[in-house]
Amino acid sequence: MRGVIVSVIIAAVMISGSILYSIGIRKISEELGSINDGIMICLTDENYEGAKDELIKLIEYLERNSTMLAATGNHEEFNKIEINIYEMSGYINGRQKTDAVSRCKVLDFLFEHIPKNYELKLENIL
Amino acid sequence: MLVLVIRTLILYGVVIAALRIMGKRQLGELQPSELVVAIMISDLASVPMQAIDLPLISGIIPVLTLIVAEVMMSYFSLKSEKVRKFLSGKPSIVIYDGKVDEGELEKLRFNINDLLEELRLNNYYDISDVAVAIVETSGKLSVVPKDYAREVTVEDLKLKGVRHDGLPCTIVSDGILNYEELLRSKKDTVWLTKEMKKRGIKDIKEIFIASLNGEGELFIQMKEGKK
Numbered sequence: 001m002r003g004v005i006v007s008v009i010i011a012a013v014m015i016s017g018s019i020l021y022s023i024g025i026r027k028i029s030e031e032l033g034s035i036n037d038g039i040m041i042c043l044t045d046e047n048y049e050g051a052k053d054e055l056i057k058l059i060e061y062l063e064r065n066s067t068m069l070a071a072t073g074n075h076e077e078f079n080k081i082e083i084n085i086y087e088m089s090g091y092i093n094g095r096q097k098t099d100a101v102s103r104c105k106v107l108d109f110l111f112e113h114i115p116k117n118y119e120l121k122l123e124n125i126l
Numbered sequence: 127m128l129v130l131v132i133r134t135l136i137l138y139g140v141v142i143a144a145l146r147i148m149g150k151r152q153l154g155e156l157q158p159s160e161l162v163v164a165i166m167i168s169d170l171a172s173v174p175m176q177a178i179d180l181p182l183i184s185g186i187i188p189v190l191t192l193i194v195a196e197v198m199m200s201y202f203s204l205k206s207e208k209v210r211k212f213l214s215g216k217p218s219i220v221i222y223d224g225k226v227d228e229g230e231l232e233k234l235r236f237n238i239n240d241l242l243e244e245l246r247l248n249n250y251y252d253i254s255d256v257a258v259a260i261v262e263t264s265g266k267l268s269v270v271p272k273d274y275a276r277e278v279t280v281e282d283l284k285l286k287g288v289r290h291d292g293l294p295c296t297i298v299s300d301g302i303l304n305y306e307e308l309l310r311s312k313k314d315t316v317w318l319t320k321e322m323k324k325r326g327i328k329d330i331k332e333i334f335i336a337s338l339n340g341e342g343e344l345f346i347q348m349k350e351g352k353k
Binding site for chain 1: 147148149179180183184187190193194197198200201
């Protein structure tokens with residue numbers, strides 16, 4: 001009986017944890033996307049100083065949420081995000097608008113992709 | 127490298143806890159579903175152990191899910207015979223009243239050589255000595271011998287004054303007194319102290335094992351290096 005009770009508790013914790021995690025990771029993904037949009041706008045306006053500030057904001061936000069992201073996400077995906085951020089930083093410093101914008105687009109895709117694997121969809125289950 | 131060690135220890139702890147939650151059944155004969163779960167748990171835990179790129183939780187959550195599923199299925203099979211039959215099947219009687227049931231053997235894809243082998247492993251070398259043989263849901267064979275072939279019991283010999291052994295109480299284990307066992311043996315610390323004094327034992331920590339059987343006989347073994 002004790003095993004049954006423990007199992008029910010584990011099941012409840014897993015389900016509620018999954019729901020809370022999905023909500024949390026979606027919020028993080030949206031916030032990252034929003035900051036990334038800010039960088040894109042600055043780059044479009046050729047406001048490189050503004051883009052740098054937004055990039056710092058992005059890096060700080062990622063660092064603040066790194067534990068939650070690393071807890072369940074694929075580390076390889078986060079390595080890709082970091083690589084793209086560093087590349088974008090280089091392009092912004094070098095005032096290379098086209099390359100910086102393309103990195104922005106890649107990051108946009110990666111940030112959108114973060115919560116997708118955890119959505120309750122048939123394609124994820126299969 | 128230390129990261130790998132820590133991850134391995136964490137997953138080891140999770141697997142041990144999982145097996146404990148699933149209960150003692152895992153340690154004995156396994157039903158088909160239990161065997162599958164045990165194999166899956168070990169496989170699932172080993173993947174994030176080696177792959178440092180994968181989050182630890184990608185091994186822990188599937189293991190926990192399997193435990194929950196296994197415990198709940200065990201619980202439902204306890205409460206419902208239909209579920210029990212679906213999950214574990216039912217025992218098959220392959221020999222009844224001394225006669226081999228060929229149809230049942232065929233259903234089990236058990237040939238006569240397999241049957242004879244299992245009988246031998248159960249110490250029945252002559253099939254004519256067997257009254258009933260049952261293939262249990264775990265695949266093991268249980269045998270009920272014919273009356274003339276079974277082991278003699280105390281009742282058969284009509285013996286008087288038979289020793290009552292029962293389950294011995296391990297009162298002291300590695301120098302530590304086990305109060306529960308002492309209570310179960312219906313003795314107390316005063317009695318134990320007297321027994322120790324009789325044998326010239328000064329300290330309970332010198333005792334490796336002290337066991338009291340159903341006849342009230344106390345067995346004491348001292349630790350190595352102690353008299």
